[in-house]
Amino acid sequence: MNPNNNTIKFALSIEDTNVNFYNFKKSTMRGITSKVFEANVLANYSKCPQCGFEKLVHNGHFVSLVTYISANASIPVYLELHKERLLCRNCHSTVMAQTDLVDKFCNIAKQTKQKLVMYLQDDRTQECIARDINVSPNTVTRVLDESDDIFRRNYDFLPVHLSMDEFRGICQRRCENIVFCRLKNAVFYR
Numbered sequence: 036m037n038p039n040n041n042t043i044k045f046a047l048s049i050e051d052t053n054v055n056f057y058n059f060k061k062s063t064m065r066g067i068t069s070k071v072f073e074a075n076v077l078a079n080y081s082k083c084p085q086c087g088f089e090k091l092v093h094n095g096h097f098v099s100l101v102t103y104i105s106a107n108a109s110i111p112v113y114l115e116l117h118k119e120r121l122l123c124r125n126c127h128s129t130v131m132a133q134t135d136l137v138d139k140f141c142n143i144a145k146q147t148k149q150k151l152v153m154y155l156q157d158d159r160t161q162e163c164i165a166r167d168i169n170v171s172p173n174t175v176t177r178v179l180d181e182s183d184d185i186f187r188r189n190y191d192f193l194p195v196h197l198s199m200d201e202f203r204g205i206c207q208r209r210c211e212n213i214v215f216c217r218l219k220n221a222v223f224y225r
């Protein structure tokens with residue numbers, strides 16, 4: 036076993052046995068010096084998921100760069116995952132290795148998304164959160180929308196705290212201002 040693998044996994048809190056780290060380096064990503072950890076992701080398929088044929092052969096790797104959480108926001112961390120691909124000799128379809136670190140068709144680690152959701156509880160702007168965890172503001176908005184299900188909603192009652200700053204009626208097509216200004220004190224103590 037490569038000693039680097041155990042050390043990096045311990046430092047990054049990664050326990051997926053399919054992921055084997057073999058190198059780390061500093062590289063410039065989007066103009067910022069970043070830490071990049073390179074790993075192989077093994078494909079654990081004993082038979083073809085499409086046809087059930089048992090003869091699968093190695094068919095190269097698919098490389099994806101995954102954004103990972105970082106202790107220091109000024110030095111982003113990336114995982115360069117080399118995902119193994121297998122080719123079925125019978126139906127000629129290919130299957131790719133999967134890992135618990137990241138969702139399918141996504142380049143942002145699950146840990147990063149979890150940290151993002153934790154940050155959303157604070158009184159901070161989405162751009163500030165995006166800068167801290169090295170993702171785009173659009174990603175913050177998307178993750179917020181995706182995590183909508185974790186909040187239990189009861190449509191029989193209004194929430195204890197309700198805030199609105201303008202109102203548009205059905206008959207009258209003009210906005211009425213309820214709050215005289217948009218300063219925080221005015222919004223909270225109106």
Ligand SMILES: [Zn+2]
Binds near residue numbers: 084086088124
């Ligand atoms: Zn097949």
